[in-house]
Amino acid sequence: MSIKVEHLNHIYGEGTAFSQYALKDVNFTIEDGEFVGLIGHTGSGKSTLIQHLNGLLRASSGAVYYNGENIYADGYDMKKLRSKVGLVFQYPEYQLFEVDVFSDVCFGPRNLGLEKEEVEARAREALSLVGLDESFYAQSPFELSGGQKRRVAIAGVLAMEPEVLILDEPTAGLDPRGRDEILDKISQLHREKGMTIILVSHSMEDMARYAGRLIVMNHGEKVFDDAPKEVFKHYKELEKMGLAAPQITYVVHELREHGAEIADDLTTVAEARDAILAALRKG
Amino acid sequence: MLRDITLGQYYPVDSPVHRLDPRTKLFGTMVFIISLFVADSIWGYLAATVALGLVIRLTKVPFSFMVRGLRGILVLLLISVSFNLFLTDGQVLVQLWIFRITWEGLRTAAFMAVRLIYLVLGSTVMTLTTTPNELTDGLEKSLGFLGKVGVPVHEISMMMSIALRFIPILVEETDKIMKAQMARGADFESGNLIQKAKAMVPLLVPLFISAFRRATDLAMAMEARCYRGGSGRTKMKPLRYQSRDRIAYGAELLYLAVMIGLAVVL
Numbered sequence: 001m002s003i004k005v006e007h008l009n010h011i012y013g014e015g016t017a018f019s020q021y022a023l024k025d026v027n028f029t030i031e032d033g034e035f036v037g038l039i040g041h042t043g044s045g046k047s048t049l050i051q052h053l054n055g056l057l058r059a060s061s062g063a064v065y066y067n068g069e070n071i072y073a074d075g076y077d078m079k080k081l082r083s084k085v086g087l088v089f090q091y092p093e094y095q096l097f098e099v100d101v102f103s104d105v106c107f108g109p110r111n112l113g114l115e116k117e118e119v120e121a122r123a124r125e126a127l128s129l130v131g132l133d134e135s136f137y138a139q140s141p142f143e144l145s146g147g148q149k150r151r152v153a154i155a156g157v158l159a160m161e162p163e164v165l166i167l168d169e170p171t172a173g174l175d176p177r178g179r180d181e182i183l184d185k186i187s188q189l190h191r192e193k194g195m196t197i198i199l200v201s202h203s204m205e206d207m208a209r210y211a212g213r214l215i216v217m218n219h220g221e222k223v224f225d226d227a228p229k230e231v232f233k234h235y236k237e238l239e240k241m242g243l244a245a246p247q248i249t250y251v252v253h254e255l256r257e258h259g260a261e262i263a264d265d266l267t268t269v270a271e272a273r274d275a276i277l278a279a280l281r282k283g
Numbered sequence: 284m285l286r287d288i289t290l291g292q293y294y295p296v297d298s299p300v301h302r303l304d305p306r307t308k309l310f311g312t313m314v315f316i317i318s319l320f321v322a323d324s325i326w327g328y329l330a331a332t333v334a335l336g337l338v339i340r341l342t343k344v345p346f347s348f349m350v351r352g353l354r355g356i357l358v359l360l361l362i363s364v365s366f367n368l369f370l371t372d373g374q375v376l377v378q379l380w381i382f383r384i385t386w387e388g389l390r391t392a393a394f395m396a397v398r399l400i401y402l403v404l405g406s407t408v409m410t411l412t413t414t415p416n417e418l419t420d421g422l423e424k425s426l427g428f429l430g431k432v433g434v435p436v437h438e439i440s441m442m443m444s445i446a447l448r449f450i451p452i453l454v455e456e457t458d459k460i461m462k463a464q465m466a467r468g469a470d471f472e473s474g475n476l477i478q479k480a481k482a483m484v485p486l487l488v489p490l491f492i493s494a495f496r497r498a499t500d501l502a503m504a505m506e507a508r509c510y511r512g513g514s515g516r517t518k519m520k521p522l523r524y525q526s527r528d529r530i531a532y533g534a535e536l537l538y539l540a541v542m543i544g545l546a547v548v549l
Protein backbone atom coordinates (compact mmCIF):
# COMPACT_ATOMS: atom_id res chain seq x y z
CA MET A 1 0.00 0.00 0.00
CA SER A 2 1.57 3.23 -1.05
CA ILE A 3 1.02 6.43 -2.89
CA LYS A 4 3.75 7.33 -5.31
CA VAL A 5 3.96 10.61 -7.14
CA GLU A 6 6.35 10.95 -10.05
CA HIS A 7 7.37 14.17 -11.81
CA LEU A 8 3.99 15.69 -11.12
CA ASN A 9 3.28 18.99 -12.84
CA HIS A 10 0.05 20.90 -12.76
CA ILE A 11 -0.81 24.01 -14.71
CA TYR A 12 -4.18 25.64 -14.11
CA GLY A 13 -5.93 26.99 -17.18
CA GLU A 14 -3.37 25.53 -19.55
CA GLY A 15 -3.40 27.32 -22.88
CA THR A 16 -5.28 30.42 -21.72
CA ALA A 17 -4.21 33.85 -20.53
CA PHE A 18 -4.83 32.68 -16.98
CA SER A 19 -2.46 29.74 -17.10
CA GLN A 20 -0.62 29.32 -13.83
CA TYR A 21 1.96 26.84 -12.66
CA ALA A 22 0.69 25.25 -9.46
CA LEU A 23 2.96 22.19 -9.18
CA LYS A 24 6.48 21.72 -10.51
CA ASP A 25 8.09 18.31 -10.75
CA VAL A 26 6.90 16.91 -7.43
CA ASN A 27 8.14 13.44 -6.42
CA PHE A 28 7.53 11.37 -3.31
CA THR A 29 6.32 8.05 -1.99
CA ILE A 30 4.07 7.71 1.00
CA GLU A 31 4.09 4.28 2.62
CA ASP A 32 1.30 2.55 4.45
CA GLY A 33 0.67 3.81 7.97
CA GLU A 34 2.64 7.04 7.72
CA PHE A 35 1.46 10.32 9.23
CA VAL A 36 2.61 12.96 6.79
CA GLY A 37 2.31 16.66 7.39
CA LEU A 38 2.11 18.98 4.41
CA ILE A 39 3.00 22.62 4.94
CA GLY A 40 3.58 25.60 2.72
CA HIS A 41 2.72 29.23 2.33
CA THR A 42 -0.72 30.20 0.98
CA GLY A 43 -0.84 29.37 -2.70
CA SER A 44 2.13 27.01 -2.58
CA GLY A 45 0.10 24.21 -4.15
CA LYS A 46 -0.89 22.03 -1.19
CA SER A 47 -4.58 21.76 -2.05
CA THR A 48 -3.69 21.21 -5.70
CA LEU A 49 -1.27 18.44 -4.78
CA ILE A 50 -3.65 16.47 -2.61
CA GLN A 51 -6.43 16.60 -5.18
CA HIS A 52 -4.16 14.61 -7.48
CA LEU A 53 -3.84 11.82 -4.97
CA ASN A 54 -7.46 10.71 -5.43
CA GLY A 55 -7.72 11.65 -9.08
CA LEU A 56 -9.92 14.72 -8.74
CA LEU A 57 -7.39 16.77 -10.65
CA ARG A 58 -5.50 15.37 -13.56
CA ALA A 59 -1.82 16.17 -13.80
CA SER A 60 -0.58 18.23 -16.73
CA SER A 61 2.28 15.76 -16.83
CA GLY A 62 3.70 13.11 -14.53
CA ALA A 63 2.08 10.12 -12.88
CA VAL A 64 0.42 9.02 -9.66
CA TYR A 65 0.58 5.40 -8.53
CA TYR A 66 -1.70 3.92 -5.91
CA ASN A 67 -0.51 0.52 -4.71
CA GLY A 68 1.73 0.36 -7.75
CA GLU A 69 -1.04 0.99 -10.26
CA ASN A 70 -0.98 4.07 -12.44
CA ILE A 71 -4.25 5.88 -11.78
CA TYR A 72 -4.15 7.50 -15.22
CA ALA A 73 -4.12 4.10 -16.92
CA ASP A 74 -7.11 3.37 -19.17
CA GLY A 75 -10.00 1.80 -17.33
CA TYR A 76 -8.64 2.56 -13.87
CA ASP A 77 -11.54 2.65 -11.40
CA MET A 78 -11.48 6.24 -10.11
CA LYS A 79 -14.54 5.73 -7.95
CA LYS A 80 -12.84 2.92 -6.09
CA LEU A 81 -9.69 5.02 -5.71
CA ARG A 82 -11.77 7.78 -4.14
CA SER A 83 -13.24 5.35 -1.66
CA LYS A 84 -9.73 4.20 -0.69
CA VAL A 85 -8.19 7.65 -0.57
CA GLY A 86 -10.59 9.79 1.47
CA LEU A 87 -10.19 13.52 1.00
CA VAL A 88 -11.61 16.07 3.40
CA PHE A 89 -11.59 19.46 1.71
CA GLN A 90 -10.73 22.83 3.15
CA TYR A 91 -13.94 24.11 4.80
CA PRO A 92 -15.76 20.83 4.14
CA GLU A 93 -18.91 21.98 5.92
CA TYR A 94 -20.06 23.66 2.70
CA GLN A 95 -20.65 20.29 1.08
CA LEU A 96 -23.40 19.26 3.52
CA PHE A 97 -26.77 18.97 1.84
CA GLU A 98 -29.01 16.33 3.44
CA VAL A 99 -31.98 16.95 5.70
CA ASP A 100 -30.28 15.44 8.70
CA VAL A 101 -26.79 14.68 9.91
CA PHE A 102 -27.15 10.93 9.69
CA SER A 103 -28.28 10.86 6.05
CA ASP A 104 -25.48 13.20 5.10
CA VAL A 105 -22.88 10.86 6.54
CA CYS A 106 -24.61 7.96 4.75
CA PHE A 107 -24.07 9.66 1.38
CA GLY A 108 -20.51 8.41 0.91
CA PRO A 109 -20.99 4.74 1.78
CA ARG A 110 -24.29 4.67 -0.13
CA ASN A 111 -22.43 5.80 -3.24
CA LEU A 112 -20.20 2.77 -2.80
CA GLY A 113 -23.27 0.62 -3.41
CA LEU A 114 -23.30 -1.04 0.03
CA GLU A 115 -26.30 -2.62 1.75
CA LYS A 116 -28.46 -0.34 3.88
CA GLU A 117 -27.42 -1.99 7.16
CA GLU A 118 -23.75 -1.70 6.30
CA VAL A 119 -24.19 1.94 5.28
CA GLU A 120 -25.87 2.79 8.55
CA ALA A 121 -23.39 0.85 10.63
CA ARG A 122 -20.55 2.74 9.00
CA ALA A 123 -22.26 6.08 9.47
CA ARG A 124 -22.81 5.33 13.16
CA GLU A 125 -19.21 4.34 13.64
CA ALA A 126 -17.89 7.37 11.75
CA LEU A 127 -20.05 9.73 13.78
CA SER A 128 -18.91 8.20 17.04
CA LEU A 129 -15.29 8.45 15.86
CA VAL A 130 -15.63 12.20 15.46
CA GLY A 131 -17.40 12.42 18.80
CA LEU A 132 -21.00 13.09 17.76
CA ASP A 133 -23.58 11.02 19.63
CA GLU A 134 -27.10 9.94 18.65
CA SER A 135 -28.68 13.19 19.76
CA PHE A 136 -27.18 14.80 16.63
CA TYR A 137 -28.41 12.20 14.12
CA ALA A 138 -31.77 13.80 13.38
CA GLN A 139 -30.58 17.40 13.43
CA SER A 140 -30.31 19.47 10.30
CA PRO A 141 -26.64 19.88 9.40
CA PHE A 142 -27.29 23.56 8.75
CA GLU A 143 -28.24 24.26 12.34
CA LEU A 144 -25.00 23.01 13.84
CA SER A 145 -22.06 25.10 14.96
CA GLY A 146 -19.05 25.46 12.69
CA GLY A 147 -17.02 22.88 14.58
CA GLN A 148 -19.90 20.39 14.64
CA LYS A 149 -20.44 20.83 10.90
CA ARG A 150 -16.76 20.19 10.37
CA ARG A 151 -17.05 16.95 12.31
CA VAL A 152 -20.05 15.82 10.30
CA ALA A 153 -18.13 16.51 7.10
CA ILE A 154 -15.13 14.54 8.31
CA ALA A 155 -17.42 11.70 9.36
CA GLY A 156 -18.88 11.78 5.85
CA VAL A 157 -15.48 10.81 4.48
CA LEU A 158 -14.57 8.44 7.32
CA ALA A 159 -17.77 6.46 6.69
CA MET A 160 -16.30 5.34 3.38
CA GLU A 161 -13.59 3.63 5.47
CA PRO A 162 -10.67 4.87 3.42
CA GLU A 163 -7.18 3.41 3.73
CA VAL A 164 -5.65 6.83 3.36
CA LEU A 165 -7.18 9.92 4.91
CA ILE A 166 -6.19 13.31 3.53
CA LEU A 167 -7.29 16.39 5.43
CA ASP A 168 -6.90 19.91 4.07
CA GLU A 169 -6.62 22.25 7.04
CA PRO A 170 -9.25 20.44 9.07
CA THR A 171 -8.85 22.82 12.00
CA ALA A 172 -8.93 26.17 10.17
CA GLY A 173 -11.25 28.54 11.97
CA LEU A 174 -11.90 26.30 14.97
CA ASP A 175 -11.40 27.20 18.62
CA PRO A 176 -8.35 25.71 20.42
CA ARG A 177 -10.40 23.01 22.13
CA GLY A 178 -12.20 22.02 18.92
CA ARG A 179 -8.94 21.76 17.02
CA ASP A 180 -7.24 19.67 19.66
CA GLU A 181 -10.20 17.31 19.74
CA ILE A 182 -10.24 16.86 16.00
CA LEU A 183 -6.49 16.38 15.76
CA ASP A 184 -6.55 13.89 18.63
CA LYS A 185 -9.25 11.91 16.83
CA ILE A 186 -7.17 11.87 13.68
CA SER A 187 -4.09 10.80 15.56
CA GLN A 188 -6.16 8.07 17.23
CA LEU A 189 -7.30 6.79 13.82
CA HIS A 190 -3.67 6.67 12.79
CA ARG A 191 -2.51 4.80 15.87
CA GLU A 192 -5.40 2.42 16.36
CA LYS A 193 -6.56 1.70 12.83
CA GLY A 194 -3.21 2.15 11.12
CA MET A 195 -4.75 4.61 8.71
CA THR A 196 -2.32 6.54 6.54
CA ILE A 197 -2.80 10.24 7.23
CA ILE A 198 -1.84 13.24 5.14
CA LEU A 199 -2.53 16.44 7.02
CA VAL A 200 -2.33 19.93 5.57
CA SER A 201 -1.92 22.54 8.26
CA HIS A 202 -0.49 25.97 8.91
CA SER A 203 0.29 25.15 12.52
CA MET A 204 3.91 24.14 13.06
CA GLU A 205 3.09 23.10 16.62
CA ASP A 206 0.54 20.58 15.34
CA MET A 207 3.01 19.28 12.81
CA ALA A 208 5.72 18.83 15.43
CA ARG A 209 3.27 17.04 17.66
CA TYR A 210 1.52 14.69 15.27
CA ALA A 211 3.42 14.22 12.02
CA GLY A 212 6.11 11.60 11.57
CA ARG A 213 7.23 13.17 8.32
CA LEU A 214 6.95 16.66 6.97
CA ILE A 215 6.73 17.73 3.34
CA VAL A 216 7.28 21.43 2.71
CA MET A 217 5.96 23.05 -0.46
CA ASN A 218 7.07 26.39 -1.84
CA HIS A 219 5.84 27.91 -5.12
CA GLY A 220 4.64 24.53 -6.30
CA GLU A 221 7.90 22.73 -5.55
CA LYS A 222 8.76 20.30 -2.82
CA VAL A 223 11.60 21.85 -0.83
CA PHE A 224 11.91 19.65 2.25
CA ASP A 225 10.80 16.11 2.98
CA ASP A 226 12.05 14.76 6.26
CA ALA A 227 11.22 14.17 9.92
CA PRO A 228 9.77 17.36 11.49
CA LYS A 229 12.83 17.72 13.77
CA GLU A 230 15.14 17.77 10.77
CA VAL A 231 12.94 20.13 8.78
CA PHE A 232 12.63 22.62 11.62
CA LYS A 233 16.42 22.86 11.88
CA HIS A 234 16.11 24.87 8.66
CA TYR A 235 13.95 27.45 10.36
CA LYS A 236 15.81 30.32 8.72
CA GLU A 237 14.97 28.98 5.26
CA LEU A 238 11.41 28.27 6.33
CA GLU A 239 11.07 31.88 7.38
CA LYS A 240 12.12 33.02 3.93
CA MET A 241 9.17 31.03 2.54
CA GLY A 242 6.76 32.72 4.91
CA LEU A 243 6.75 29.76 7.28
CA ALA A 244 8.28 29.25 10.69
CA ALA A 245 9.37 26.63 13.16
CA PRO A 246 7.32 25.95 16.30
CA GLN A 247 7.62 28.73 18.89
CA ILE A 248 9.47 26.46 21.26
CA THR A 249 12.24 25.90 18.70
CA TYR A 250 13.01 29.61 18.86
CA VAL A 251 13.13 29.51 22.66
CA VAL A 252 15.52 26.56 22.48
CA HIS A 253 17.80 28.31 20.00
CA GLU A 254 17.78 31.48 22.08
CA LEU A 255 18.72 29.49 25.17
CA ARG A 256 21.54 27.77 23.31
CA GLU A 257 22.91 31.11 22.23
CA HIS A 258 23.04 32.09 25.88
CA GLY A 259 25.08 28.99 26.65
CA ALA A 260 22.44 26.48 27.77
CA GLU A 261 23.54 22.93 27.02
CA ILE A 262 20.48 21.52 25.31
CA ALA A 263 19.91 19.79 22.00
CA ASP A 264 18.99 21.90 18.97
CA ASP A 265 16.28 19.65 17.56
CA LEU A 266 13.57 20.11 20.19
CA THR A 267 10.20 20.84 18.60
CA THR A 268 7.55 20.21 21.23
CA VAL A 269 6.99 21.93 24.54
CA ALA A 270 7.16 18.64 26.46
CA GLU A 271 10.56 17.74 24.97
CA ALA A 272 11.94 21.19 25.62
CA ARG A 273 10.71 21.18 29.21
CA ASP A 274 12.45 17.89 29.94
CA ALA A 275 15.67 19.02 28.27
CA ILE A 276 15.71 22.34 30.12
CA LEU A 277 15.02 20.70 33.47
CA ALA A 278 17.79 18.16 32.83
CA ALA A 279 20.22 20.94 31.90
CA LEU A 280 19.29 22.90 35.01
CA ARG A 281 19.84 19.91 37.30
CA LYS A 282 23.22 19.30 35.72
CA GLY A 283 24.29 22.92 35.99
CA MET B 284 -14.65 21.32 -16.23
CA LEU B 285 -17.02 24.24 -15.73
CA ARG B 286 -14.63 26.88 -16.87
CA ASP B 287 -16.00 26.82 -20.40
CA ILE B 288 -18.44 29.62 -19.74
CA THR B 289 -16.77 32.68 -21.18
CA LEU B 290 -19.71 35.05 -21.25
CA GLY B 291 -19.09 37.60 -18.54
CA GLN B 292 -15.45 36.66 -18.18
CA TYR B 293 -12.88 39.29 -18.87
CA TYR B 294 -9.78 38.26 -20.79
CA PRO B 295 -6.90 40.36 -19.47
CA VAL B 296 -4.68 41.47 -22.33
CA ASP B 297 -3.88 44.94 -23.57
CA SER B 298 -5.38 45.63 -26.99
CA PRO B 299 -6.89 48.59 -28.84
CA VAL B 300 -10.33 47.12 -28.23
CA HIS B 301 -9.68 46.69 -24.51
CA ARG B 302 -8.70 50.34 -24.25
CA LEU B 303 -11.88 51.71 -25.81
CA ASP B 304 -14.50 53.40 -23.68
CA PRO B 305 -17.22 50.90 -22.71
CA ARG B 306 -19.86 53.15 -24.24
CA THR B 307 -18.11 52.96 -27.57
CA LYS B 308 -18.10 49.18 -27.36
CA LEU B 309 -21.73 49.06 -26.27
CA PHE B 310 -22.69 51.19 -29.23
CA GLY B 311 -20.58 49.03 -31.50
CA THR B 312 -22.22 45.85 -30.23
CA MET B 313 -25.63 47.38 -30.76
CA VAL B 314 -24.69 48.45 -34.27
CA PHE B 315 -23.43 44.96 -35.00
CA ILE B 316 -26.61 43.32 -33.72
CA ILE B 317 -28.79 45.69 -35.72
CA SER B 318 -26.69 45.06 -38.80
CA LEU B 319 -27.26 41.31 -38.45
CA PHE B 320 -31.00 41.86 -38.67
CA VAL B 321 -30.65 44.34 -41.50
CA ALA B 322 -28.53 41.99 -43.58
CA ASP B 323 -30.57 39.75 -45.86
CA SER B 324 -28.12 38.80 -48.58
CA ILE B 325 -24.92 36.87 -48.73
CA TRP B 326 -23.04 40.13 -49.27
CA GLY B 327 -24.40 41.59 -46.07
CA TYR B 328 -23.25 38.57 -44.11
CA LEU B 329 -19.91 38.68 -45.82
CA ALA B 330 -19.42 42.28 -44.75
CA ALA B 331 -20.42 41.36 -41.19
CA THR B 332 -17.93 38.49 -41.25
CA VAL B 333 -15.13 40.77 -42.37
CA ALA B 334 -15.97 43.34 -39.69
CA LEU B 335 -16.26 40.73 -36.94
CA GLY B 336 -13.05 39.01 -38.03
CA LEU B 337 -11.20 42.30 -38.01
CA VAL B 338 -12.41 43.23 -34.54
CA ILE B 339 -11.60 39.77 -33.16
CA ARG B 340 -8.09 40.10 -34.57
CA LEU B 341 -7.74 43.48 -32.88
CA THR B 342 -8.80 42.13 -29.47
CA LYS B 343 -5.75 39.81 -29.25
CA VAL B 344 -7.97 37.21 -27.57
CA PRO B 345 -7.24 33.71 -28.92
CA PHE B 346 -10.00 32.64 -31.27
CA SER B 347 -10.34 29.27 -29.51
CA PHE B 348 -11.20 31.14 -26.33
CA MET B 349 -13.74 33.25 -28.12
CA VAL B 350 -15.73 30.36 -29.60
CA ARG B 351 -15.97 28.58 -26.27
CA GLY B 352 -19.00 30.73 -25.51
CA LEU B 353 -20.77 29.09 -28.43
CA ARG B 354 -21.03 25.73 -26.70
CA GLY B 355 -23.72 27.20 -24.47
CA ILE B 356 -26.06 27.90 -27.40
CA LEU B 357 -25.40 24.67 -29.28
CA VAL B 358 -28.78 23.16 -28.37
CA LEU B 359 -30.65 26.34 -29.20
CA LEU B 360 -28.77 26.52 -32.46
CA LEU B 361 -29.64 22.94 -33.43
CA ILE B 362 -33.31 23.42 -32.59
CA SER B 363 -33.72 26.64 -34.52
CA VAL B 364 -31.78 25.33 -37.49
CA SER B 365 -33.84 22.14 -37.72
CA PHE B 366 -37.12 24.06 -37.35
CA ASN B 367 -36.19 26.33 -40.19
CA LEU B 368 -34.76 23.54 -42.24
CA PHE B 369 -37.75 21.23 -42.11
CA LEU B 370 -40.70 23.54 -41.65
CA THR B 371 -40.20 26.12 -44.37
CA ASP B 372 -42.35 25.79 -47.46
CA GLY B 373 -40.95 26.28 -50.91
CA GLN B 374 -39.07 24.60 -53.69
CA VAL B 375 -38.37 21.03 -52.55
CA LEU B 376 -34.76 19.89 -52.67
CA VAL B 377 -34.82 16.57 -50.80
CA GLN B 378 -37.76 14.53 -49.57
CA LEU B 379 -37.17 11.78 -46.99
CA TRP B 380 -40.34 10.18 -45.60
CA ILE B 381 -42.08 13.12 -43.86
CA PHE B 382 -38.97 15.25 -43.79
CA ARG B 383 -38.70 17.73 -46.55
CA ILE B 384 -35.88 20.14 -47.12
CA THR B 385 -36.64 23.13 -49.28
CA TRP B 386 -34.32 25.60 -50.90
CA GLU B 387 -35.88 28.41 -48.87
CA GLY B 388 -35.59 26.36 -45.69
CA LEU B 389 -31.92 25.74 -46.29
CA ARG B 390 -31.35 29.41 -46.87
CA THR B 391 -33.23 30.59 -43.78
CA ALA B 392 -31.59 27.92 -41.63
CA ALA B 393 -28.12 28.90 -42.76
CA PHE B 394 -28.78 32.61 -42.25
CA MET B 395 -30.37 31.89 -38.89
CA ALA B 396 -27.36 29.88 -37.74
CA VAL B 397 -24.92 32.54 -38.86
CA ARG B 398 -27.01 35.23 -37.22
CA LEU B 399 -27.15 33.38 -33.89
CA ILE B 400 -23.45 32.55 -33.90
CA TYR B 401 -22.51 36.13 -34.76
CA LEU B 402 -24.84 37.47 -32.08
CA VAL B 403 -23.04 35.45 -29.44
CA LEU B 404 -19.59 36.17 -30.85
CA GLY B 405 -20.36 39.88 -31.05
CA SER B 406 -21.44 40.12 -27.46
CA THR B 407 -18.59 37.85 -26.37
CA VAL B 408 -16.13 40.30 -27.90
CA MET B 409 -17.53 42.94 -25.61
CA THR B 410 -17.57 40.89 -22.44
CA LEU B 411 -14.08 39.53 -23.04
CA THR B 412 -12.58 42.97 -23.57
CA THR B 413 -14.54 44.92 -20.97
CA THR B 414 -14.43 44.32 -17.25
CA PRO B 415 -17.86 43.90 -15.65
CA ASN B 416 -17.32 47.17 -13.84
CA GLU B 417 -16.58 49.11 -17.00
CA LEU B 418 -19.51 47.46 -18.68
CA THR B 419 -22.06 48.52 -16.10
CA ASP B 420 -20.50 51.96 -15.82
CA GLY B 421 -20.96 52.32 -19.55
CA LEU B 422 -24.53 51.07 -19.39
CA GLU B 423 -25.37 53.34 -16.52
CA LYS B 424 -23.99 56.37 -18.30
CA SER B 425 -25.54 55.54 -21.68
CA LEU B 426 -28.96 54.90 -20.19
CA GLY B 427 -28.74 57.76 -17.70
CA PHE B 428 -31.50 59.66 -19.53
CA LEU B 429 -33.99 56.96 -18.47
CA GLY B 430 -33.46 58.10 -14.89
CA LYS B 431 -35.43 61.23 -15.71
CA VAL B 432 -38.55 59.19 -16.33
CA GLY B 433 -38.21 57.28 -13.08
CA VAL B 434 -36.24 54.20 -14.16
CA PRO B 435 -33.78 53.27 -11.36
CA VAL B 436 -30.82 53.13 -13.75
CA HIS B 437 -28.15 53.09 -11.10
CA GLU B 438 -29.81 50.34 -9.09
CA ILE B 439 -30.28 48.18 -12.15
CA SER B 440 -26.69 48.62 -13.25
CA MET B 441 -25.49 47.87 -9.74
CA MET B 442 -27.50 44.66 -9.72
CA MET B 443 -26.08 43.76 -13.10
CA SER B 444 -22.51 44.39 -12.09
CA ILE B 445 -22.96 42.30 -8.96
CA ALA B 446 -24.54 39.49 -10.94
CA LEU B 447 -21.71 39.55 -13.47
CA ARG B 448 -19.14 39.70 -10.74
CA PHE B 449 -20.61 36.63 -9.11
CA ILE B 450 -20.71 34.39 -12.16
CA PRO B 451 -17.06 33.30 -11.92
CA ILE B 452 -17.34 32.98 -8.16
CA LEU B 453 -20.32 30.69 -8.43
CA VAL B 454 -18.64 28.69 -11.17
CA GLU B 455 -15.64 28.20 -8.94
CA GLU B 456 -17.88 27.27 -6.05
CA THR B 457 -19.73 24.74 -8.18
CA ASP B 458 -16.42 23.22 -9.15
CA LYS B 459 -15.37 22.98 -5.52
CA ILE B 460 -18.59 21.41 -4.26
CA MET B 461 -18.65 19.03 -7.19
CA LYS B 462 -15.16 17.84 -6.33
CA ALA B 463 -16.00 17.51 -2.66
CA GLN B 464 -19.00 15.33 -3.50
CA MET B 465 -16.99 13.32 -5.99
CA ALA B 466 -14.52 12.65 -3.20
CA ARG B 467 -17.48 11.07 -1.43
CA GLY B 468 -18.19 8.86 -4.40
CA ALA B 469 -20.81 11.01 -6.13
CA ASP B 470 -21.14 10.41 -9.84
CA PHE B 471 -22.32 13.29 -12.00
CA GLU B 472 -21.65 11.75 -15.37
CA SER B 473 -23.18 8.29 -15.76
CA GLY B 474 -26.78 7.14 -15.46
CA ASN B 475 -29.98 8.09 -17.23
CA LEU B 476 -31.61 11.50 -17.14
CA ILE B 477 -33.50 10.92 -13.87
CA GLN B 478 -30.41 9.57 -12.13
CA LYS B 479 -28.43 12.53 -13.39
CA ALA B 480 -31.04 14.97 -12.13
CA LYS B 481 -31.02 13.26 -8.75
CA ALA B 482 -27.24 13.42 -8.65
CA MET B 483 -27.50 17.20 -8.91
CA VAL B 484 -29.16 17.53 -5.49
CA PRO B 485 -25.90 17.21 -3.51
CA LEU B 486 -24.49 19.91 -5.74
CA LEU B 487 -27.40 22.33 -5.91
CA VAL B 488 -28.36 22.44 -2.24
CA PRO B 489 -24.94 23.58 -1.01
CA LEU B 490 -24.63 25.91 -3.98
CA PHE B 491 -27.92 27.66 -3.24
CA ILE B 492 -27.12 27.92 0.42
CA SER B 493 -23.77 29.49 -0.30
CA ALA B 494 -25.26 31.85 -2.88
CA PHE B 495 -27.78 33.10 -0.35
CA ARG B 496 -25.10 33.41 2.28
CA ARG B 497 -22.93 35.43 -0.07
CA ALA B 498 -25.86 37.64 -0.99
CA THR B 499 -26.69 38.50 2.61
CA ASP B 500 -23.03 39.01 3.46
CA LEU B 501 -22.63 41.36 0.54
CA ALA B 502 -25.77 43.31 1.39
CA MET B 503 -24.51 43.68 4.94
CA ALA B 504 -21.06 44.78 3.81
CA MET B 505 -22.54 47.36 1.44
CA GLU B 506 -24.77 48.72 4.11
CA ALA B 507 -21.88 48.87 6.57
CA ARG B 508 -20.15 51.13 4.06
CA CYS B 509 -23.20 53.37 3.85
CA TYR B 510 -24.31 52.41 0.36
CA ARG B 511 -27.68 54.03 -0.26
CA GLY B 512 -28.22 53.98 -3.99
CA GLY B 513 -27.30 56.25 -6.85
CA SER B 514 -28.26 59.81 -5.91
CA GLY B 515 -25.20 61.96 -5.33
CA ARG B 516 -22.80 59.08 -5.82
CA THR B 517 -19.53 59.99 -7.53
CA LYS B 518 -17.17 57.73 -9.45
CA MET B 519 -13.58 56.86 -8.76
CA LYS B 520 -12.93 56.52 -12.48
CA PRO B 521 -15.41 58.67 -14.39
CA LEU B 522 -15.75 57.73 -18.05
CA ARG B 523 -14.11 60.08 -20.57
CA TYR B 524 -13.97 59.71 -24.34
CA GLN B 525 -10.53 59.70 -25.97
CA SER B 526 -9.64 60.34 -29.57
CA ARG B 527 -9.55 56.58 -30.26
CA ASP B 528 -13.22 56.46 -29.30
CA ARG B 529 -14.06 59.05 -31.93
CA ILE B 530 -12.28 56.96 -34.54
CA ALA B 531 -14.14 53.86 -33.37
CA TYR B 532 -17.50 55.64 -33.52
CA GLY B 533 -16.65 56.71 -37.04
CA ALA B 534 -15.86 53.15 -38.04
CA GLU B 535 -19.02 51.85 -36.40
CA LEU B 536 -21.22 54.37 -38.22
CA LEU B 537 -19.48 53.68 -41.49
CA TYR B 538 -20.08 49.97 -41.01
CA LEU B 539 -23.76 50.55 -40.30
CA ALA B 540 -24.07 52.72 -43.38
CA VAL B 541 -22.43 50.05 -45.53
CA MET B 542 -24.73 47.36 -44.15
CA ILE B 543 -27.86 49.42 -44.71
CA GLY B 544 -26.60 50.36 -48.14
CA LEU B 545 -26.04 46.70 -49.00
CA ALA B 546 -29.52 45.79 -47.81
CA VAL B 547 -31.17 48.58 -49.78
CA VAL B 548 -29.18 48.18 -52.99
CA LEU B 549 -29.17 44.40 -53.26
Ligand SMILES: Nc1ncnc2c1ncn2[C@@H]1O[C@H](COP(=O)(O)OP(=O)(O)OP(=O)(O)O)[C@@H](O)[C@H]1O
Pocket residue numbers: 012013020021022040041042043044045046047048049090
Ligand atom coordinates in the same frame (compact mmCIF):
# COMPACT_ATOMS: atom_id res chain seq x y z
N1 LIG C 1 -9.17 26.34 -9.67
C1 LIG C 1 -8.07 27.08 -9.89
N2 LIG C 1 -7.90 27.75 -11.05
C2 LIG C 1 -6.79 28.48 -11.28
N3 LIG C 1 -5.78 28.61 -10.41
C3 LIG C 1 -5.88 27.99 -9.23
C4 LIG C 1 -7.03 27.18 -8.91
N4 LIG C 1 -6.86 26.67 -7.66
C5 LIG C 1 -5.67 27.14 -7.24
N5 LIG C 1 -5.08 27.91 -8.17
C6 LIG C 1 -3.74 28.56 -8.07
O1 LIG C 1 -2.78 27.56 -7.87
C7 LIG C 1 -1.87 27.90 -6.85
C8 LIG C 1 -1.86 26.86 -5.75
O2 LIG C 1 -3.11 26.88 -5.10
P1 LIG C 1 -3.50 25.90 -3.92
O3 LIG C 1 -4.95 26.06 -3.65
O4 LIG C 1 -3.02 24.54 -4.24
O5 LIG C 1 -2.65 26.52 -2.72
P2 LIG C 1 -2.60 26.07 -1.19
O6 LIG C 1 -1.20 25.73 -0.90
O7 LIG C 1 -3.64 25.06 -0.91
O8 LIG C 1 -2.96 27.43 -0.45
P3 LIG C 1 -3.79 27.67 0.92
O9 LIG C 1 -2.84 27.49 2.02
O10 LIG C 1 -4.22 29.11 0.79
O11 LIG C 1 -4.94 26.73 0.91
C9 LIG C 1 -2.29 29.28 -6.36
O12 LIG C 1 -1.42 30.22 -6.94
C10 LIG C 1 -3.70 29.46 -6.85
O13 LIG C 1 -3.93 30.79 -7.20
Ligand SMILES: [Mg+2]
Pocket residue numbers: 046047048090168
Ligand atom coordinates in the same frame (compact mmCIF):
# COMPACT_ATOMS: atom_id res chain seq x y z
MG1 LIG D 1 -5.41 25.03 0.22
